[in-house]
Amino acid sequence: MAIDRQRLRELIEQEEATYLRTHRKSYELYKQAQTCLLAGVPMHWMVRSAGNFPITVTEGSGARFRCVDGHEYVDLCLGDTGAMAGHAPPTTSKAVAARAAAGITFMLPTEDAVWCGQELTRRFGLKYWQFALTATDANRFSIRLARHITGRPKILVFNYCYHGSVEETFITLRADGTPALRAGNLGPPVDPRVTAKVVEFNDLAALEAALAPGDVAAVLAEPAMTNIGIIHPDPGYHQALREICTRTGTLLIIDETHTICAGPGGYTRAHGLQPDIFVLGKPIAGGVPVAVYGFTEQLAARLAGRIAVDESDTGGIGGTLAGNALSLAAMRATLEHVLTEDAFRHTISLAQRFEAGVEGVIAAHGLPWIVKRLGCRVEYWFRPDPPRNGGEAAATVDADLDRFMHLAALNRGIMLTPFHNMALMAPTTTAADVDRHTAVFGECVELLLGRRPS
């Protein structure tokens, strides 16, 4: 069923007008911000906000937040996973307040460092851990150590991956299969074709060919792609990926920053993966900036003695604020009390409810759309079958439709993750929140199909 593009444009205009009318204070703050913030936003990507300017938040608790205009939102974006533990989870907030009152950063470990290291091993299986501030940094540090250990210059990534601002990863495939610079990557320091290779996810022959020359230090991969929509690996894919990496002497870095939604031990534990290096950022300390990267015992043994003590801080791996006392206290409280096994049982069952609800609306209207789920993360996608790789997914992105669904939901009190309308469940999300989304989704579809007056 084709979407009436004229109708879609009119609906977007109506939603924009509603948004502007009902978010006057956010708009005024945006106007003021234009005098001091580049383009009037704290981070430039916010110029792409669905309503043309961002909502200014006052506070959040549980799975909701409130804005300066007095509206309350069911938050299914959750800071794009940063707030997956929910907003202001009481035990994390308490630990953060206590730690802040007792000193935030020392460039020295606190006892929490050992607790966190032991818990990370228990959860994810890898033996040794390091701290960073962001997932981007943890990826960057992992890549540099992988190059150092293997003596190889390149890394390999999957088409349309996202691993933060890691320069090497902004490489894409042209239709003819040759690599190119990813459009929109500002000021690349080096052409990523010098430092990286790219293949499609789920293409084992291409992976095999790219790793055969033995010049790739590491494959950097999300175990299921999540940043061009959710793309699941084919059955047996991970086993083959591991086998090819081992055979070609390539290290395997698994970035679980989003796929931690698969369970308390991430996708790695849920599916028995065996990465050499494991990366996780965003939600691990309830939103306080911290990231971790872990190594197997074998890899740590290869690293031992390969960094001269006097040179260990030259390259800035593990910067000044990494592993600070505040972030470790937040991580400990979050792992011990918030992102627990019980919490995942609740959030995964809510995601199943979300999936069933949206599927029901799609079926009722005979739409050629699908719903994809990974643990407690779900999204809908405007195509009839699941894409097998980033290229296929990117080819069916419908930015206007994404924008309408996002903005219409926002105007009805629901915040989805922008750009691909993904929903994440927090331990404090309720079945009523999910059902409210289903009702709003149904209403938006009826508007779109002209089955409800706009």
Ligand code: PMP
């Ligand atoms: N890895 C993955 C898989 C991500 O999705 C992201 C952010 N969306 C990052 C890394 C980077 O996280 P950060 O911006 O916190 O560094």
